[in-house]
Amino acid sequence: MPDAPAASLHQRIYGDIEGGILDGRLKPGDRIPSEHELMEVYGCSRMTVSKALTALAAAGLIERRRRAGSFVTRPRIERTVMEIQDFAVEAARAGRSYAYVQLSREVLRLPEAQGSAFPVPAGTEVLRMEGLHRIDGVTVALERRLVMLEAVPAAREMDFSTTAPGRWLLQQVPWSDAVHVIGAGLADAPTARLLNLDRGDALLILDRETRQGARTITQVRLFHPAGLYRFVGRFSPGTAGG
Structure with missing residues (x-):
């Protein structure tokens, strides 16, 4: 034949x-x-x-x-950019399992102004943490976070070894407003290793500052593999200025 x-x-x-x-x-x-x-x-x-x-x-x-x-292909998780996300809730909605892995934690006074999307003055006492968010065993985000201890003193003694700090903050600390800055970048070697990517792979990066009145509660930078996430904004007439 x-x-x-x-x-x-x-x-x-x-x-x-x-x-x-x-x-x-x-x-x-x-x-x-x-x-x-x-x-x-x-x-x-x-x-x-x-x-x-x-x-x-x-x-x-x-x-x-x-x-x-x-x-x-793993289903992408869709994120509404106007919300403060809870990875555990997002995973549950999709019928998937969630875990947080803490990589580092330290209390310090910043020796110099924080050079992020939202500057923090030198001398500010913060809890600085780094951790991984995993859904179905796959790392979907690397988180680098600062918690302002003057605004959230209880965070000093909180065990975040398996509890995601963002989730705890949402449940424990009232907040009034938040600012998001969304960007893109390429993974450097350390970030690629933590996210199981190749160096130079595309990333979605979300910077967010959450406030209580005039006080900053927390700042976070989230690095997502570009193939696993997308950010979505929904608007209706009259909600934006054009």
């Missing part, structure tokens, strides 16, 4: 993988066989396999990572 035409063969590869994803045999985060493995299974060229994988990626069914291979 003659070999199947390349056009129908790449469609078959596409259909087989798509079917496995849609019927649940391949779950979000599962690794797809490598190009060489698929070449052996289907007895075809690398070009044919690559065409099928490219089409699957374009359809949003898989994501291709340099040197790591191809994986079933």
Whole structure:
């Protein structure tokens, strides 16, 4: 029997993988066989396999990572930019598990003005923390946070080893307003390592300052892998000045 035409063969590869994803045999985060493995299974060229994988990626069914291979796409978490987010709540809404991992914690007086999106004067006593937010075991954000101890003295003794500071602050401290600054960047080596990315991969970066009247409660910078998050704003007539 003659070999199947390349056009129908790449469609078959596409259909087989798509079917496995849609019927649940391949779950979000599962690794797809490598190009060489698929070449052996289907007895075809690398070009044919690559065409099928490219089409699957374009359809949003898989994501291709340099040197790591191809994986079933994880659902993106959609964030409303006007809200102060709670990762645990977002995960629960999506039917997924959540965990916070504290990486570092120290109380100090800032030796110099904080050079962030929201400057903090030198000498301010703060609780400085770094931690990871994980959903279904995947790190979705690196958090770097300052809590102003004059505004939130109870934070000094609070154990944040497994409790996300943002969630605790939302539950314990009344706030009046918040400012968000959203940007993009490229992962440096330390950030890439913590987020399981390659150096230079794209990041979504959210800077936020939360206040109680004229007092700053906390500042946070969140680094998200660009492929896992998107920020969404919803507006209606009369809510913006044009």
